[in-house]
Amino acid sequence: MQLRYAMTGLVVVLSLAGCQRTAYDYSSNASAGPAPLTAQPVPSVQGGQLPPPTGSSQFPAAPTTTAPMPGAQPGAMAANALDITKESMVGSWRVNGSCDMFLTLTNLGSGSRGGTRGCVGELTAMGSWEVAGKQVLLKDRSGNQLGSVYKTADNRFEGQTSTGQSINLSR
Numbered sequence: 001m002q003l004r005y006a007m008t009g010l011v012v013v014l015s016l017a018g019c020q021r022t023a024y025d026y027s028s029n030a031s032a033g034p035a036p037l038t039a040q041p042v043p044s045v046q047g048g049q050l051p052p053p054t055g056s057s058q059f060p061a062a063p064t065t066t067a068p069m070p071g072a073q074p075g076a077m078a079a080n081a082l083d084i085t086k087e088s089m090v091g092s093w094r095v096n097g098s099c100d101m102f103l104t105l106t107n108l109g110s111g112s113r114g115g116t117r118g119c120v121g122e123l124t125a126m127g128s129w130e131v132a133g134k135q136v137l138l139k140d141r142s143g144n145q146l147g148s149v150y151k152t153a154d155n156r157f158e159g160q161t162s163t164g165q166s167i168n169l170s171r
Contacts, residue, residue, distance in 0.1 A: 080152070081134040081135065081150035081151055081152070082134070082150075082151040082152070082153075083134060083151070084131060084134060084136065084151045085131070086105070086112070086130075086131045087105070089103050089129070089131065089136060090103055090104060090105055091103065091171070092171070093157075093169040093170065093171060094169070094170050094171065095116065095119055095123065095167065095168070095169060096166070096167065096168050097168070097170075098118070098119075099116055099117060099118035099119035099120070099123070100116065100117045100118060100119075101114065101115070101116050101119070101123070101126070101169065102114060102115055102116070102117070103129055108127065108128040109128055109139075109143050110128075110130060110143065111128035111129050111130035111137070111139055111143075112128060112129055112130060113127070113128055114126055114127065114128055114129040114138070115127065121161070121165055122146050122147065122161045122162070122163060122165065123138070123146065123147075123161070123167075125140040125141065125146065126138055126139070126140060126146055127139065127140055127141030127142075128140075128141070128143070134150060134151070135148045135149065135150050135159070136148060136149050136150075136157065136159075138161075138167075145162060146161055146162060147159055147160055147161035147162055147165075147167055148160075149167050149169055155170060155171040156168070156169070156170050157169040157170075
C-alpha cells in the first residue's frame with residue numbers, strides 16, 4: 001500500500017516538473033523583445049477626375065404599376081367586382097387549384113410581402129401585392145405588375161396575369 005502512495009507521489013512530482021510558467025515576466029529587460037519589422041515600400045497614390053458615367057441614367061426605369069395589362073378588360077371585371085379590404089386578403093390562398101399563395105401585411109416597397117409555393121409561370125416571381133380600388137395587384141420583387149384579381153364571391157377571386165394566364169384564388 002505504501003508503494004502505491006509512493007508511486008502516486010512520484011507521478012505527481014514528475015508531471016509538475018514538466019510544467020512551465022507561461023505568464024509574462026515583468027522583471028525581464030523590456031528591450032529584449034522581438035526586433036521591429038522593416039517598413040515596406042508603398043507606391044504613390046494618383047489623383048484625378050473620374051470619367052462621366054456611361055448611358056443616359058445610372059438608375060433603372062421605375063416599375064410600371066398602373067399600365068393596363070395586354071388583352072385585359074379591367075373595366076368589365078371591375079363593374080361586377082365586390083369591395084375588398086387589405087386585411088381580408090391576408091393568409092393562404094389556393095391558386096388555380098394547383099399551388100399556394102401567401103399574403104402578409106409586412107411592408108415591402110409600396111405594397112405588402114407575398115409569395116407563392118408550387119406555382120409555375122409568372123407567379124413564381126411574385127414578391128408583393130397591394131389593394132387598388134376593387135382589385136388586388138400582384139407584383140414581382142422589383143415592383144412590376146404580374147397580374148391582378150377581383151373579388152367575385154366570398155373567398156373567391158378571379159383575374160389574369162399580364163400575359164393573359166387565368167388566375168383563380170380560393171380558400
